[in-house]
Amino acid sequence: MIESREALASQAESDVMACIGCNDCMLACPLPQAKLVTIAELNSAVHLPVIANPRVADFVMACTQCRQCVPACPADLSRADMVLFNKMKVEDRVPNFALMLQVGARVLPSGWTLDALAERVAAVPLFASAERTDLRALLLKATLRQLAPGEILCKESEFYDRLCVVLGGALEQSIRGPGGRKVPILVLGESSFFGEMAVMSDQPEPYTAQAMAPTLVLELPKAAVHRLMSTSAAFKATMDELYRRRALWTYARTPSVLNALPEQAIGELLEKADLRTLKAGEAILREGATPTDAYLVRTGFLRVSRRVTPQAMPGQPGVTGPRAQAEDRALVYFREGDLFGLVGLLMGEKHSPFSVTATTRSEVIRIPGAHLFQVLGRYPQARAMLEGGAQNAERVARENTFMPAPAQQGKPGTQLAMSAEVLVEKGLAAGHEVVVVDQNRCVNCQNCVDACGRRHKYSRLHLWGLQVENFLFPTACRHCDDPVCLLCSVNGIVRLPSGEI
Numbered sequence: 295m296i297e298s299r300e301a302l303a304s305q306a307e308s309d310v311m312a313c314i315g316c317n318d319c320m321l322a323c324p325l326p327q328a329k330l331v332t333i334a335e336l337n338s339a340v341h342l343p344v345i346a347n348p349r350v351a352d353f354v355m356a357c358t359q360c361r362q363c364v365p366a367c368p369a370d371l372s373r374a375d376m377v378l379f380n381k382m383k384v385e386d387r388v389p390n391f392a393l394m395l396q397v398g399a400r401v402l403p404s405g406w407t408l409d410a411l412a413e414r415v416a417a418v419p420l421f422a423s424a425e426r427t428d429l430r431a432l433l434l435k436a437t438l439r440q441l442a443p444g445e446i447l448c449k450e451s452e453f454y455d456r457l458c459v460v461l462g463g464a465l466e467q468s469i470r471g472p473g474g475r476k477v478p479i480l481v482l483g484e485s486s487f488f489g490e491m492a493v494m495s496d497q498p499e500p501y502t503a504q505a506m507a508p509t510l511v512l513e514l515p516k517a518a519v520h521r522l523m524s525t526s527a528a529f530k531a532t533m534d535e536l537y538r539r540r541a542l543w544t545y546a547r548t549p550s551v552l553n554a555l556p557e558q559a560i561g562e563l564l565e566k567a568d569l570r571t572l573k574a575g576e577a578i579l580r581e582g583a584t585p586t587d588a589y590l591v592r593t594g595f596l597r598v599s600r601r602v603t604p605q606a607m608p609g610q611p612g613v614t615g616p617r618a619q620a621e622d623r624a625l626v627y628f629r630e631g632d633l634f635g636l637v638g639l640l641m642g643e644k645h646s647p648f649s650v651t652a653t654t655r656s657e658v659i660r661i662p663g664a665h666l667f668q669v670l671g672r673y674p675q676a677r678a679m680l681e682g683g684a685q686n687a688e689r690v691a692r693e694n695t696f697m698p699a700p701a702q703q704g705k706p707g708t709q710l711a712m713s714a715e716v717l718v719e720k721g722l723a724a725g726h727e728v729v730v731v732d733q734n735r736c737v738n739c740q741n742c743v744d745a746c747g748r749r750h751k752y753s754r755l756h757l758w759g760l761q762v763e764n765f766l767f768p769t770a771c772r773h774c775d776d777p778v779c780l781l782c783s784v785n786g787i788v789r790l791p792s793g794e795i
């Protein structure tokens with residue numbers, strides 16, 4: 295994430311100076327336009343205030359910021375950032391033009407121009423911190439939609455994947471109550487918005503949104519919002535804070551270990567809590583470190599592991615060579631709703647006996663230990679309830695009987711058990727819908743492949759993929775809880791309102 299345009303400019307200029315011109319980044323780029331430009335043209339464009347070369351302009355505008363070029367660079371430079379810097383220069387010079395309006399299935403002149411709409415959007419408090427040039431770039435990807443009174447924009451529990459801003463009129467948000475009765479929740483007037491949870495964390499809409507009068511809505515696709523977050527640190531901070539508050543609020547109301555506590559105690563606990571988003575592979579607690587905080591898992595999976603030295607099986611010779619080295623062994627996994635760290639705090643532990651590392655993109659709520667004890671001091675009955683939940687979650691991780699892995703003889707990895715370790719580490723647990731073929735029964739007739747082809751015109755199912763003993767997990771869409779593919783900036787992968795990707 296680049297903090298600002300100035301930071302991006304200086305990053306791009308220093309990358310150009312370090313570039314050795316090997317062209318590996320362009321070979322990794324999937325765009326056909328990559329074959330029509332040279333590294334010399336792209337590098338020299340970084341120093342130019344205006345990009346006049348039409349081939350360079352075409353290429354940078356086509357760049358989807360997929361970042362496939364970045365790992366290809368032997369000099370550890372970011373071609374993606376250099377291209378983004380050039381792309382912003384081209385976008386800045388897109389002339390003012392008349393925008394179209396979506397009315398039902400029709401497209402009509404809107405009466406708005408790009409500059410006039412950027413002016414209007416800048417007056418919406420959510421975008422107050424963003425630069426006008428960044429807003430113009432955002433609006434190049436936006437849709438203006440006019441709704442008739444009573445028209446439904448999106449339905450409760452369906453995926454809409456857009457940030458929607460009301461520019462005129464009003465939307466009513468409601469939920470289905472008992473017997474399908476509509477229960478009004480909130481009226482969104484001018485400059486109000488919804489969809490921040492959808493674009494930040496892939497959630498279905500919690501409410502139905504329906505126009506109460508003729509209503510003008512600006513729809514911003516997820517990738518465009520993320521792009522604005524990457525170029526405007528202030529807008530990113532606003533979105534992160536909004537998300538943090540909303541995520542803590544919803545967590546406090548969903549079933550978890552906190553539910554046993556009085557509402558007042560939950561509110562006080564979360565007052566000083568912060569939300570941390572972890573990338574896959576990022577550690578939040580390291581073995582040997584002094585525990586200072588307690589954590590609640592909001593989403594994702596975290597591996598709990600301990601360093602162990604393989605030991606010889608009885609009757610086998612001692613372990614020597616590379617196999618004798620200590621390795622990280624997974625003990626258990628924490629998942630949504632688990633509380634960890636509290637047991638160590640209660641015991642006054644100086645060294646954590648295990649590490650906790652995210653295996654998927656995960657969100658954890660961090661409660662500082664000192665604050666936790668202050669709150670629990672005021673609610674002694676809550677303390678006992680939380681201790682029980684924490685001990686339960688950490689029971690396996692703290693078992694003294696944990697045995698180090700016996701040293702493996704022969705080829706490793708041929709006897710994978712159908713364990714949590716396999717399901718989580720291979721990404722299967724993050725899936726919503728997973729195809730499993732029991733190969734003790736499958737006769738390889740391919741009828742399922744043909745049926746899939748009849749349904750979708752070509753088959754999305756191929757009978758190869760992850761093999762775990764006799765179970766085959768074909769490489770097919772698993773409808774993950776956190777489908778990062780939806781960030782595709784050309785909308786090559788989309789989700790239907792029903793959730794199908």
Ligand code: SF4
Binds near residue numbers: 356
């Ligand atoms: S980030 Fe842009 S330049 Fe890099 S590979 Fe993707 S499309 Fe190509």
Ligand code: SF4
Binds near residue numbers: 312314317366369
């Ligand atoms: S791969 Fe790196 S060093 Fe090679 S041309 Fe691209 S940016 Fe320059």
Ligand code: SF4
Binds near residue numbers: 731735739
């Ligand atoms: S190939 Fe498909 S349809 Fe045929 S037996 Fe195997 S799983 Fe069933």
